[in-house]
Amino acid sequence: MADDLTDILVAQGPQAGRPLLGLTVLVVEDSRFACEALRLLCLRSGARIRRADCLQSAGRHLQTYRPTVVIVDLGLPDGSGLDLIADLAAGSPRVPVLLAISGDYGGREEALAAGADGFLAKPIESLRAFQRAVLSALPSGGGRVTLAATSDHIAPDRIALRDDLAHIANLLDRGTDDRGLDYIAQFLSGVALSAHDLALAEAAQGLAADHVGGVAPLSGLVRERLAVGHGF
Secondary structure (H helix, E strand, O other): OOHHHHHHHHHHOOOOOOOOOOOOOEEEEHHHHHHHHHHHHHHHHHOOEEEEEOOOHHHHHHHHOOOOEEEEEEOOOOEHHHHHHHHHHHHOOOOOOEEEEEEOHHHHHHHHHOOOEEEEEOOEEEEEEEEHHHHHHOOOHHHOOOOOOOOOOOOOHHHHHHHHHHHHHHHHHHHOOOHHHHHHHHHHHHHHHHHHHHHHHHHHHHHHHHHHHHHHHHHHHHHHHHOOOOOO
16 A cells, blocks of 8 residues: 555656655664654655664565665664665665765765665755755656755754664663674764764764773763753
């Protein structure tokens, strides 16, 4: 039923100011803050969004419906987004649009080599840039060129930022191994970039470089922001 409805909407075509009308976007992203930004981008573009927060969840989604666009974060809690990109790029029929996202611009070449059609660096805040990335990868992209004429910048709900910080605080409380610390550093680096929080980004980079010496500064910043209601 969901696929039939999507087919009907696609047949109707895009409307002025909503160039992605009728498209279903699957976002594979573990950060609630980054996902909230993508939700707003899809909403204002006319697309509908579904979210998976890990590779396993993405697999379940892909077994039940056919998204037109799949957007994959490169760092996920249960593995690398590059593996999912490679699988989807080799699939038949192939996903029409396959985009990678990351807080590390260095992942762009790896994502394209794995089969991604494009790459979006965090923070993802520009409506026009988002729409262009999708439209340029669509086989019929030339017929969907009506881009945003109003405000280009989106501002995600900062409550989602607090959720991300609380998630990391819980992981730090439970303790973790080197692999877990790598995940925390990667996750918070992307969150910090999306929130324009330079101090937090530097602390995440410090943890990535030094698991032993970097935990305390990062943990202190996370708890400080939670204590003062950072982002509200």
